[in-house]
Amino acid sequence: MSALPYLAAGWMLLVGVHGLVTSRNAVHAVGCLTVVQSGTYVLLLAVGYRRGGTAPYFTDIPAGTPVVDPVAQALTLTDVVVGAALTALLLALVLQTAKRHGTTDPDALTGLRG
Amino acid sequence: MTVSPAASLAASELLPLAVACPLTGAALLAVLGRRLPRSGTDALATAWAAGQLGLVWWLAAATGGAGRTVTWVGGWTPVEGRSVGIVLVADGLGLGLAVLVALLVLAALGYAWRYFEEPERARGHGGGFPALLLLFEAGTTGFALTGDLFNAFVFFELMGVAGYALTGYRVEEPRPLQGALAFAVTGSLAGYLALVGVGLLYARTGELAFAGIARELAGQPADALVTTAAALLCCAMLVKAAAVPFHFWLPDAHAEAPTPVCLLLSGVMVELGLYGLLRVYLTVFSGPGGVPHEVMRGTLIAVGTVTALTGALLCWQQRHLKRLLAFSTVGHMGLFLCGAGILDAEATAGTALYVAGHAGVKGALFCLAGVLLDRHASVDEHGLWGRARDMPLVGVLFAVGGCALAGLPPFGTGLGKSVVEHAAHEDPWLVALFVLVPAVTAGAVLRAAARVFGGAGTKPRERHSGAETTGAGEEPEVSGPRREVPRPMLVVPAVLLAGALAVGLVPALWRYVAAGSVVFQDPAGYGAAVTGVPGGGGTGTAPLPEVAWSLPGVLFGLLSTALAAGCAAGALWGPALRGRLARTARAGADALDRTVVLAVRRQHSGHVGDYVAWLLAGLAALTAVFALWG
Numbered sequence: 174m175s176a177l178p179y180l181a182a183g184w185m186l187l188v189g190v191h192g193l194v195t196s197r198n199a200v201h202a203v204g205c206l207t208v209v210q211s212g213t214y215v216l217l218l219a220v221g222y223r224r225g226g227t228a229p230y231f232t233d234i235p236a237g238t239p240v241v242d243p244v245a246q247a248l249t250l251t252d253v254v255v256g257a258a259l260t261a262l263l264l265a266l267v268l269q270t271a272k273r274h275g276t277t278d279p280d281a282l283t284g285l286r287g
Numbered sequence: 288m289t290v291s292p293a294a295s296l297a298a299s300e301l302l303p304l305a306v307a308c309p310l311t312g313a314a315l316l317a318v319l320g321r322r323l324p325r326s327g328t329d330a331l332a333t334a335w336a337a338g339q340l341g342l343v344w345w346l347a348a349a350t351g352g353a354g355r356t357v358t359w360v361g362g363w364t365p366v367e368g369r370s371v372g373i374v375l376v377a378d379g380l381g382l383g384l385a386v387l388v389a390l391l392v393l394a395a396l397g398y399a400w401r402y403f404e405e406p407e408r409a410r411g412h413g414g415g416f417p418a419l420l421l422l423f424e425a426g427t428t429g430f431a432l433t434g435d436l437f438n439a440f441v442f443f444e445l446m447g448v449a450g451y452a453l454t455g456y457r458v459e460e461p462r463p464l465q466g467a468l469a470f471a472v473t474g475s476l477a478g479y480l481a482l483v484g485v486g487l488l489y490a491r492t493g494e495l496a497f498a499g500i501a502r503e504l505a506g507q508p509a510d511a512l513v514t515t516a517a518a519l520l521c522c523a524m525l526v527k528a529a530a531v532p533f534h535f536w537l538p539d540a541h542a543e544a545p546t547p548v549c550l551l552l553s554g555v556m557v558e559l560g561l562y563g564l565l566r567v568y569l570t571v572f573s574g575p576g577g578v579p580h581e582v583m584r585g586t587l588i589a590v591g592t593v594t595a596l597t598g599a600l601l602c603w604q605q606r607h608l609k610r611l612l613a614f615s616t617v618g619h620m621g622l623f624l625c626g627a628g629i630l631d632a633e634a635t636a637g638t639a640l641y642v643a644g645h646a647g648v649k650g651a652l653f654c655l656a657g658v659l660l661d662r663h664a665s666v667d668e669h670g671l672w673g674r675a676r677d678m679p680l681v682g683v684l685f686a687v688g689g690c691a692l693a694g695l696p697p698f699g700t701g702l703g704k705s706v707v708e709h710a711a712h713e714d715p716w717l718v719a720l721f722v723l724v725p726a727v728t729a730g731a732v733l734r735a736a737a738r739v740f741g742g743a744g745t746k747p748r749e750r751h752s753g754a755e756t757t758g759a760g761e762e763p764e765v766s767g768p769r770r771e772v773p774r775p776m777l778v779v780p781a782v783l784l785a786g787a788l789a790v791g792l793v794p795a796l797w798r799y800v801a802a803g804s805v806v807f808q809d810p811a812g813y814g815a816a817v818t819g820v821p822g823g824g825g826t827g828t829a830p831l832p833e834v835a836w837s838l839p840g841v842l843f844g845l846l847s848t849a850l851a852a853g854c855a856a857g858a859l860w861g862p863a864l865r866g867r868l869a870r871t872a873r874a875g876a877d878a879l880d881r882t883v884v885l886a887v888r889r890q891h892s893g894h895v896g897d898y899v900a901w902l903l904a905g906l907a908a909l910t911a912v913f914a915l916w917g
Contacts, residue, residue: 186483190903193476194896199468202895206475213482220490244371245489248437252482255444259475262448266455266468273461284462285469285539285756285893287604 178219185212199267199277203260210256214249221245295356298349302358302375305346305385306429308339309392313421320414332417333396339424340389347382352802354378355816357434368818374496376434376817379803380639384431384555384562387646390786391554392424395547398654398779416456423449423551430559434817436485436571437495439563443481443527447474450556454544465893466543472895473536473902477526480906484519487512488571497570498817501810504576511914517578518910520567521586525905527560530624531594532905534617535891535898538601541613542756546657549609553616553653554646558623565627565635569810580630582916586909587628588714595621595720597887599727603854604884606747607756608656608666608735612649615692615728619645622724625717626707633832636804637706640790640797640834644699647787648691652732654780655685658772659739668735673742678772682740684780689736691787693729693851694844696836699790700725702797704847705840710832718843726847730854737859744859797834805829 185208192205221242227234229243271277312335320328350356356377359365363372377385396417426446433439451474455467489495491512492503504513522533529537541552572578598618605611619641626638658681660666663674675682694701704721711717737743790796806812809829815821861869890897 182483186479190476190899193472193899194903196896199895202472206472206479209476209479213479213486216483216486220486244495248486248489251437251441255441255448255478258448259444259471262451263468263471263475266451266464266471269455269458270461270464270468273459273464279894279896282465283893284465285543285891287601287756287888287891 178215178222182212182216182219185209185215197278197280199270199279200264202279203263203267206263207256207260210252213252217245217249217252221249294349295354298346298356298377299358301342302346302356302377302432303360305339305343305377305432306375306425308342309335309421309425309428312336312339313418313425316414316418316421320418323413325413328414328417329396329400332414332421333393333400335421336389336393336396336424339421340386340393343382343385343389343428346377347379347386347799350377350379350382352379352799353806355806355813357816365818365820368502368820369494369499370496370818373438374434374498374817375432376497376813377432378806378813379799380562380635380807381431381566383639383643383800383803384559385428387643388424388427388431388551388555391551391646391650392420394650394779394783395420395550397775398550398657399545399547400773400775416453419449419453419456420547420551423453427555427559430563434498434570435496436488436500436567439567440478440482440485443523443563444475444478446556446559447471447478447527450474450540450548450552453548454540454552456545456548460543463543463545466539466541469893469895469898470536470540473526473533473898476899476902477523477533480519481523484516484523487516487519491516496817497567498814501571501574501577501814502818504571505574507576509576509578513572513576514578514913515910517568517572518906518913521564521913522902522906522909524560524564524567525590525909526902527557528564528624529557529560529594529617529620530590531597531617531621532901534594534597534620535901537617538610538613538891539893541616542607542610546609546653546660549612549653549657550650553613553649557616557620558642558646561620561623561627565807569808570813573810578913582913584628584630585916586912587630588625588717591621591624591626591628592720593621594618594624595724597621599724600884600887601891602728603731604888605731605756606668608659608668608739609653610756611668611731611735612652612656615732616649618724618728619649622704622707622721625720626703626710629707629710629713630808631710631832632801632804632808632829633834634707634710635807636797636801636832636834637703637708637710639703639800639804640699640706641703644691644701644703644787644790647783647785647790648688648698648700651780651783651787652685652688652692654776654783655681655688658776661772661776668738669747671739672746673738675740676742678740680777681772682736684777684784685736685740686733688780688784689729689732689851689855690848691784692732693725693848695848696841696844697788697791699787701840701844702791702834702836705837705844706832706834708840708843709837722843722847722850726850727854729847729851730858733851733855734858737855745863791836794835798831801831801834805831 189205189209196202226239226241229240358375359372429442451471494500526533602614691698694704
C-alpha cells in the first residue's frame with residue numbers, strides 16, 4: 174500500500190483549512206469545507222483499500238475472491254450523505270446572508286463582537 | 288434498585304426506539320405540519336415529546352443507575368468478542384442525559400407554544416420548528432447512547448445540523464444568520480477532524496465499537512497514530528464543549544438563536560461535548576495503549592481553568608443579556624471540564640448533578656430574557672435600564688435564577704458544586720475557582736436584573752463603544768402587538784427553576800447519579816458488557832461515592848451567592864462611591880480593562896476565519912501535549 178493516498182488526504186485537509194482561514198467570500202469558505210471533507214473520503218477509501226481486491230459485491234464473484242473493505246465504503250457513503258446535508262444548509266445560510274447583508278465577505282460581517 | 292430480568296430484556300429491545308421515536312416524529316411533523324392548524328402541530332409535537340420523555344424515563348428506570356443495557360442493532364451480536372454490527376450502550380449517565388434532553392425539548396416546545404406567531408405558515412413551512420427540535424433530540428439522544436465511534440460522529444453531525452438550522456431559524460434577521468454560519472463552519476470542521484480520527488483508529492484496529500478499539504489498542508504501546516487520533520477526537524469534542532480556545536462560536540450562536548433553542552444549546556448541547564469526550568476517553572483511550580490518566584487529567588483541568596476564567600471575565604463585560612448568559616455557559620463549562628477532569632466517580636457524580644442543575648437555571652434565565660425581548664424588542668442591559676419595572680414577577684424569577692446560578696443551596700447547582708469541591712482534595716485551589724467563577728457570572732446576572740427590573744444604580748451609558756455587541760434593536764421573535772405576556776413564557780421558566788431545585792432536594796436522584804458515575808468510570812466492566820467476553824473489574828467492586836450536602840459545601844455555596852451580590856452591588860453603586868480606596872479600585876479596574884480585557888474581547892471578532900485559526904492552534908497544542916507528555 175503506497176503512502177500517496179494518505180499524503181493526498183492530509184494535503185486536502187491542510188489546503189481546505191488554509192482556505193477557510195483566509196477566505197474572503199463565504200461561498201468560497203463553504204467550498205473549502207467541502208475540500209476538507211473530501212480529504213476524509215480519500216482517507217477512508219485508502220484505509221479500506223486492498224491491492225488486487227475487487228468491489229465488495231458478492232452476488233457474481235466466487236467465494237474467496239479478495240475484496241476491498243466494505244465497512245470503509247459504508248463509512249464513506251454515510252460521510253457523503255452527511256456532507257450533502259451540511260453543504261446544502263451552509264449554502265442556504267450564505268444565500269440568506271447575501272440577501273440580508275448585501276455581502277458574503279466575512280470581513281464585512283461585523284455584527285457580533287466582544 | 289433491583290431490576291427484573293424481564294424489564295432488562297425489554298429495555299434492551301426497546302433501546303433503539305429512543306432514537307427512532309423522535310426521528311419519526313420529526314418526519315411526521317414535517318409532512319403534517321403543512322396541513323394541520325398551528326395548535327394541532329403544537330399539540331402533536333408536545334404529545335410526541337412527552338411520549339419520548341416517558342420512553343427514556345422508563346428505560347432509565349428499567350436499566351437502573353448501576354446497570355447497563357446493551358443492544359446490537361439488527362441482532363449482529365459479537366462472535367468471540369468481535370462484531371461488525373452497531374452497538375447502543377445505555378448506562379445511568381447516558382440515559383440520565385437522554386432524560387435531561389427530553390425534559391428540555393418538552394420545555395422548549397411549551398415555551399414556543401405561543402412564541403413564533405404564524406410567519407412560517409405563510410411561507411408553507413408549518414411544523415418546521417418542532418420537527419427540527421425533534422431531529423435535534425434524536426441526534427443528542429443517539430450521541431448519548433451510542434457505543435460505536437462512527438455512529439458517534441453521525442449523531443454528532445445530526446445534532447449539529449439540527450442545531451445550525453435552529454440557530455439560523457429566523458432567516459429574515461441578519462445577525463442570527465451570522466451566528467449560525469460561524470457555528471456551522473466551526474462545528475462541521477470539528478466533525479471532519481473527528482472523522483479523520485475515526486478513520487485512523489479504524490485503520491489501526493479494524494474496529495469501530497469503543498470497546499473493540501480499546502481491546503485492540505491494549506496490545507501495543509501508543510504511537511504517533513494513536514496519539515494523533517486521540518488529539519483529533521478530543522479537539523472535536525472540545526469544540527462542541529466550547530472550551531477555550533474552541534469556544535468562539537458559542538456566544539455568536541447562543542446569543543442570536545431563538546430563545547427556545549438557547550434553552551437546548553446552553554442546557555445540554557455543550558455538556559454533551561464533554562460527555563462525549565469523557566466517554567471516548569474512558570472507553571477507548573484510558574487503557575495501556577492510549578493516553579495516560581495523568582496527562583488527560585492535567586489537560587482537562589488546565590483547559591477547564593482557562594475556560595472558566597475567560598468565560599467569567601467576558602460574561603461580566605457583556606451588556607447584551609443573551610450574550611452574557613452565553614458567556615456564563617462558557618464559564619460553567621470550564622468548571623464542568625475541571626470537575627470531569629478529576630476523573631473519579633465522586634467528581635463525575637458532582638459534575639453530572641451540576642450539569643442538571645445548570646440546565647434548569649440557565650434555561651430559565653434564557654426564557655426570561657426572551658420575555659424582555661418580546662416586550663421591549665431589546666436585550667440591552669443599558670438601554671433597558673428601569674424599563675421592566677412593571678414586570679416584578681419576571682424580575683423576581685430572574686434574581687432567583689441569578690442566585691441559583693451562583694450555587695445558592697438548596698439548588699442543584701449548589702449541590703453539584705459542593706460534591707466536586709469535596710472530590711477535589713488533591714487540587715484544593717480548584718475550590719477557589721468553583722467559588723469565584725459562579726460568583727462573577729451570577730454577579731453579572733444580578734447586576735442586569737437590578738438594572739433592568741429595578742432601575743438600580745445610575746443610568747448607564749447607551750452609546751456603543753468599540754468591541755461589543757449591544758443587544759439593542761433586536762427583532763422581537765413574536766410578531767403582533769399583543770400586550771399580555773403569554774402564560775407559557777412565565778410558567779416554563781418557573782418550572783425549570785423548580786427542576787433545578789429538585790436536583791438539590793431528591794436523594795433518589797443523587798443515588799442514581801452516584802451509581803451511574805461508578806459504572807461510567809469502569810472501562811473494564813463496559814468492555815465486558817459490550818463484547819460479552821468477561822474482563823477484569825466489575826460494577827460491584829468500587830464503593831459508591833457519597834453524594835449529599837455537606838457543611839463546607841453549603842457554606843461555599845452561600846459564600847458564592849454573597850460574593851455575587853457583592854459584585855453586582857459594586858458594579859451598580861461603586862461608580863458613585865467617594866474616597867481614596869474607591870478611586871484606586873476604579874483606576875485599577877480601568878487599567879485591567881484597557882490591558883487584558885480589551886485584548887481578549889478583540890479576539891471575538893465575529894470572523895469565521897479567525898475562529899478556525901484558533902481551532903487549529905488549539906489542536907496543535909493538544910497534539911503536542913499528548914505526544915510529548917504521554
